[in-house]
Amino acid sequence: MPSNLSATSPLYQLLIVDDSPTNLDLLLATFGASYELRISIDGQSALDIISSGYLPDLILLDIMMPEQDGYEVCRKLKSTSVTSNIPVIFLTALDSCEDEAKGLELGAVDFITKPFNPAIVRQRVNTHLELKQHRDQLQILVAEKTREVTEAYEDLKQIHEQMLQQEKMASIGQLAAGVAHEINNPTGFIGSNLNTLQKYVVKLNEGIAFMEKAIMATDDFDVISQLKKMKRQLKFDFVLEDIEDLIGESKDGIERIAHIVRNLKSFSRVEDDTLKLTDLEECLEGSLSIAWNEIKYKAKVNKQYEPLPQIPCLPQQLSQVFVNLLVNAAQAIEDQGIITVITRREDNWAVVEIADNGSGISPENLERIFNAFYTTKEVGKGTGLGLSICHDILEKHQGTITVTSKVGEGTCFTIKLPISNS
Numbered sequence: 267m268p269s270n271l272s273a274t275s276p277l278y279q280l281l282i283v284d285d286s287p288t289n290l291d292l293l294l295a296t297f298g299a300s301y302e303l304r305i306s307i308d309g310q311s312a313l314d315i316i317s318s319g320y321l322p323d324l325i326l327l328d329i330m331m332p333e334q335d336g337y338e339v340c341r342k343l344k345s346t347s348v349t350s351n352i353p354v355i356f357l358t359a360l361d362s363c364e365d366e367a368k369g370l371e372l373g374a375v376d377f378i379t380k381p382f383n384p385a386i387v388r389q390r391v392n393t394h395l396e397l398k399q400h401r402d403q404l405q406i407l408v409a410e411k412t413r414e415v416t417e418a419y420e421d422l423k424q425i426h427e428q429m430l431q432q433e434k435m436a437s438i439g440q441l442a443a444g445v446a447h448e449i450n451n452p453t454g455f456i457g458s459n460l461n462t463l464q465k466y467v468v469k470l471n472e473g474i475a476f477m478e479k480a481i482m483a484t485d486d487f488d489v490i491s492q493l494k495k496m497k498r499q500l501k502f503d504f505v506l507e508d509i510e511d512l513i514g515e516s517k518d519g520i521e522r523i524a525h526i527v528r529n530l531k532s533f534s535r536v537e538d539d540t541l542k543l544t545d546l547e548e549c550l551e552g553s554l555s556i557a558w559n560e561i562k563y564k565a566k567v568n569k570q571y572e573p574l575p576q577i578p579c580l581p582q583q584l585s586q587v588f589v590n591l592l593v594n595a596a597q598a599i600e601d602q603g604i605i606t607v608i609t610r611r612e613d614n615w616a617v618v619e620i621a622d623n624g625s626g627i628s629p630e631n632l633e634r635i636f637n638a639f640y641t642t643k644e645v646g647k648g649t650g651l652g653l654s655i656c657h658d659i660l661e662k663h664q665g666t667i668t669v670t671s672k673v674g675e676g677t678c679f680t681i682k683l684p685i686s687n688s
């Protein structure tokens with residue numbers, strides 16, 4: 267073991283390049299016992315050994331050799347990144363200052379002149395090996411630290427992006443809550459006024475029909491022809507018929523606005539958060555009846571309920587999840603289809619599946635469907651908040667919602683809820 271190196275040091279590999287048998291004998295005697303040695307008697311064979319994959323810890327290099335001198339070998343070694351870090355010590359009979367300067371300029375770590383003292387050569391070799399060992403360790407450390415810093419930077423970047431996203435969602439939430447609040451009130455009274463108006467129109471129609479009958483029953487042809495003229499001019503029959511259509515459409519519009527307001531309110535979460543033990547089957551049945559208007563002309567519902575224990579949840583919010591999934595399913599069916607609703611138990615999870623054989627979702631869109639405001643539906647038909655709300659509601663329940671889908675075949679949403687939250 268070299269004297270300056272630690273007891274744990276590996277057996278160092280030295281490459282000796284020298285064409286003088288006397289020097290080689292001396293070097294073998296100096297290093298043979300404690301180092302793994304390889305010998306080359308000319309520059310080219312030394313370069314060949316190295317290019318075959320052998321990378322020594324240090325090279326002792328003679329300068330004056332036939333064909334390719336030591337300077338040339340050193341220059342080649344220093345010009346490639348794989349070998350540039352191998353310390354080279356020149357061992358040479360050349361003893362001028364210029365030769366030494368040239369050797370060191372080429373990148374050698376030391377320059378020892380012959381004849382040499384074996385003890386001094388060994389000492390210098392050990393010093394350079396030790397330096398190389400430290401340098402290698404330092405490089406590993408730097409690489410490790412660089413990796414750590416890069417990872418930390420990536421983590422920070424991700425946290426920063428998440429925070430930005432959260433901030434953005436929080437301000438959208440506030441905005442949504444504000445808009446919902448402002449719209450809620452007028453929507454309420456317009457809706458109720460429309461209902462009253464509808465009842466008034468029925469009464470008006472009855473009254474008009476009665477008066478019309480009374481007028482037609484008189485013998486006064488003048489009044490009768492004036493009535494007929496007035497009806498023609500004012501397009502009375504059409505107006506009476508159209509009033510009902512207009513009120514119906516307006517009620518439909520108000521229902522759409524109410525749907526948007528409900529979604530915006532849920533999105534900004536201004537609700538009671540007390541868990542209640544709930545029967546999922548009941549909750550699903552309730553949701554089916556809420557969504558029935560959307561489903562009835564589009565799909566048959568195939569129910570496969572397995573008995574489940576009651577689970578602690580926010581029933582209204584779960585119902586909102588089911589309604590959105592059922593409405594989405596119905597809207598994904600073009601003509602006639604099947605919506606399958608399944609409940610089952612998996613270990614400590616209550617599982618609900620809502621599947622349809624509708625249009626399906628392409629893989630690139632599948633990644634986006636849970637994003638707030640992502641919708642492929644026409645303006646007024648979808649806010650794109652439904653699935654984002656479903657996702658948040660399930661997160662709040664420590665549950666999950668996942669989806670599988672195939673374009674042209676259909677979509678299946680799977681909800682998992684913990685049977686006990688304790």
Ligand SMILES: Nc1ncnc2c1ncn2[C@@H]1O[C@H](COP(=O)(O)OP(=O)(O)OP(=O)(O)O)[C@@H](O)[C@H]1O
Binds near residue numbers: 598647
């Ligand atoms: N069962 C389904 N089949 C096909 N596409 C679906 C299905 N469910 C959701 N999607 C797609 O995901 C999008 C987002 O759905 P989400 O429920 O979040 O919003 P929306 O239904 O468009 O609007 P809203 O729920 O406010 O009425 C839909 O527009 C649709 O493109």
Ligand SMILES: [Mg+2]
Binds near residue numbers: 590593594648652
């Ligand atoms: Mg929806």
